[in-house]
Amino acid sequence: MSGTEGTADEPETPDEADSGTGSDPESGEESGSDLPVLTHRTWSEALRSGRLLGQSCPDCGHVAGAPKAACARCGSRSIETVELPTTGEVYTETTVMVPPEGVEERGYQVAVVQVGEARVMGRIEGETVTIGEELRLAGYVTGERNDPGPLFEPA
Amino acid sequence: MTRASVVGAGMTEFGVHEEPLAELFGEAAFGALDDAGVEPGDIDALYFGNAMGGQTENDTHLAPKVASHVGMAGIPAQRYEDACATSANAFKNAVEAVESGRHDVVLAGGVERCTAETGLDTPAMTRIFGSASHRQYEQPTGITFPGVFALFTKRHMHEHGTTEEHLAHVAVKNHANGTRNSKAHFGKEVTVEEAMEGPVVADPFRLMDCCPFSDGASAVVLVSEDSADSFDAPVDVTGVGHATDVVPIGDKETPHVTQAARDAASEAYGQAGVSAAEVDFAEVHDCFTGAEVLASEALGLVPDGEGGFAAAEGRTARDGEIPINASGGLKAKGHPIGATGTGQIVELTEQLRGDAGAHQLPGAGTGVAHNLGGDAATTVVTVMGVRA
Numbered sequence: 058m059s060g061t062e063g064t065a066d067e068p069e070t071p072d073e074a075d076s077g078t079g080s081d082p083e084s085g086e087e088s089g090s091d092l093p094v095l096t097h098r099t100w101s102e103a104l105r106s107g108r109l110l111g112q113s114c115p116d117c118g119h120v121a122g123a124p125k126a127a128c129a130r131c132g133s134r135s136i137e138t139v140e141l142p143t144t145g146e147v148y149t150e151t152t153v154m155v156p157p158e159g160v161e162e163r164g165y166q167v168a169v170v171q172v173g174e175a176r177v178m179g180r181i182e183g184e185t186v187t188i189g190e191e192l193r194l195a196g197y198v199t200g201e202r203n204d205p206g207p208l209f210e211p212a
Numbered sequence: 213m214t215r216a217s218v219v220g221a222g223m224t225e226f227g228v229h230e231e232p233l234a235e236l237f238g239e240a241a242f243g244a245l246d247d248a249g250v251e252p253g254d255i256d257a258l259y260f261g262n263a264m265g266g267q268t269e270n271d272t273h274l275a276p277k278v279a280s281h282v283g284m285a286g287i288p289a290q291r292y293e294d295a296c297a298t299s300a301n302a303f304k305n306a307v308e309a310v311e312s313g314r315h316d317v318v319l320a321g322g323v324e325r326c327t328a329e330t331g332l333d334t335p336a337m338t339r340i341f342g343s344a345s346h347r348q349y350e351q352p353t354g355i356t357f358p359g360v361f362a363l364f365t366k367r368h369m370h371e372h373g374t375t376e377e378h379l380a381h382v383a384v385k386n387h388a389n390g391t392r393n394s395k396a397h398f399g400k401e402v403t404v405e406e407a408m409e410g411p412v413v414a415d416p417f418r419l420m421d422c423c424p425f426s427d428g429a430s431a432v433v434l435v436s437e438d439s440a441d442s443f444d445a446p447v448d449v450t451g452v453g454h455a456t457d458v459v460p461i462g463d464k465e466t467p468h469v470t471q472a473a474r475d476a477a478s479e480a481y482g483q484a485g486v487s488a489a490e491v492d493f494a495e496v497h498d499c500f501t502g503a504e505v506l507a508s509e510a511l512g513l514v515p516d517g518e519g520g521f522a523a524a525e526g527r528t529a530r531d532g533e534i535p536i537n538a539s540g541g542l543k544a545k546g547h548p549i550g551a552t553g554t555g556q557i558v559e560l561t562e563q564l565r566g567d568a569g570a571h572q573l574p575g576a577g578t579g580v581a582h583n584l585g586g587d588a589a590t591t592v593v594t595v596m597g598v599r600a
């Protein structure tokens with residue numbers, strides 16, 4: 058984990074992002090919506106451009122923050138990619154004082170953030186926040202193999 | 213309903229060991245065999261747990277390796293990995309094997325080394341433990357395992373008024389219990405003040421809220437109910453529930469309720485035909501003090517929201533209404549990951565036989581073990597009872 062932080066590019070419009078990913082054969086089939094089938098790749102591309110994508114299940118209504126091949130609650134394979142809000146509130150949080158190997162800093166805050174009907178785990182920058190405080194997506198942190206994770210800041 | 217019987221139990225001390233994995237496992241395995249009065253050639257199958265040997269010691273394909281070390285090469289030997297619930301899952305499969313009649317006499321157990329004896333320091337081991345969180349959607353944030361349980365506990369504190377002092381009481385209780393257990397990693401009492409002054413690991417957890425890195429092994433010999441009477445001291449396994457929950461944390465419905473534990477407990481109690489109120493004592497997975505609070509509620513041993521209060525009021529102490537972790541728990545007995553689940557079974561076996569020595573509980577007739585893995589997305593709950 059490099060612990061480096063990235064700032065989101067100017068958010069693309071959904072149409073622009075769609076034309077980019079939709080023409081890529083490795084992105085897989087289009088889902089029912091005009092958004093790409095959600096994989097780690099398409100989720101990461103969206104996050105790097107300042108967007109949070111999730112999945113909605115038309116059968117049970119669950120909205121997931123992490124891409125899966127089927128609904129984690131009911132098993133439906135009809136899940137659709139949805140745009141999640143980039144603002145939300147702290148569901149729970151902790152400040153990590155003993156980091157894993159590869160993270161050079163300590164005393165960083167990690168939170169589970171309620172974004173619309175979904176929740177995602179992210180790093181917090183700026184002021185320390187508490188449960189219920191409002192946040193907005195501020196970019197991303199990168200872990201091992203440069204995988205991105207959401208970075209939030211107080212709204 | 214009796215599903216299988218434990219007829220032999222053995223474990224190493226949990227603590228710091230320089231011996232390699234196979235030698236450590238051998239000590240626990242022969243302890244279990246000697247206790248049962250059987251020889252290696254009597255064992256029909258090995259259900260073996262080790263969570264991280266590949267990452268920590270570059271040591272994999274361990275089932276036949278340890279089987280070879282203890283004179284059991286040739287039999288079906290399989291390795292399980294479910295993070296910290298590793299050997300409870302091995303145990304579950306061993307129960308099913310003798311229950312179904314597939315095998316007559318089996319050995320279930322596990323081994324792990326997590327201390328600096330592996331050559332790894334705290335940051336390296338913290339990274340390896342963190343591999344149980346979601347690789348793509350959690351690890352990039354820098355979350356650690358103390359952090360995972362801190363997230364659950366903070367939400368529990370927010371909803372139910374659990375305090376850091378409540379958490380400290382869990383540590384104080386389990387450390388006091390550990391002083392009575394000769395196999396425990398820690399044998400020293402701590403005070404609430406000491407616990408609350410320790411360095412923060414991941415808030416609200418301070419050092420004393422966290423279990424240690426431990427080395428150790430544990431094993432039990434299992435037979436079917438029908439053949440148990442030909443052994444000296446059988447103890448019955450009356451229920452084993454195993455459930456999973458969604459990973460990552462963000463996609464769990466209500467993370468801090470640890471739903472897999474509730475589902476596994478319901479299944480295990482149903483098989484055993486007991487209610488939570490009929491449980492005399494419990495060994496729960498207190499990898500962190502907050503985890504014991506959540507487990508005590510998920511098992512129905514205390515009402516939801518009262519786990520912290522119950523610990524602070526002494527209701528879960530060894531002389532309380534429902535003793536939890538009389539062995540010292542993971543907090544004081546230690547947590548050699550792959551040995552922890554069957555270590556709890558060893559503890560239940562000894563308590564139910566009246567053989568637990570200085571930490572024996574009076575009137576131990578029905579005991580429960582709760583062993584979770586990862587972000588509690590795997591939980592195995594076992595009910596055991598004195599043989600009728």
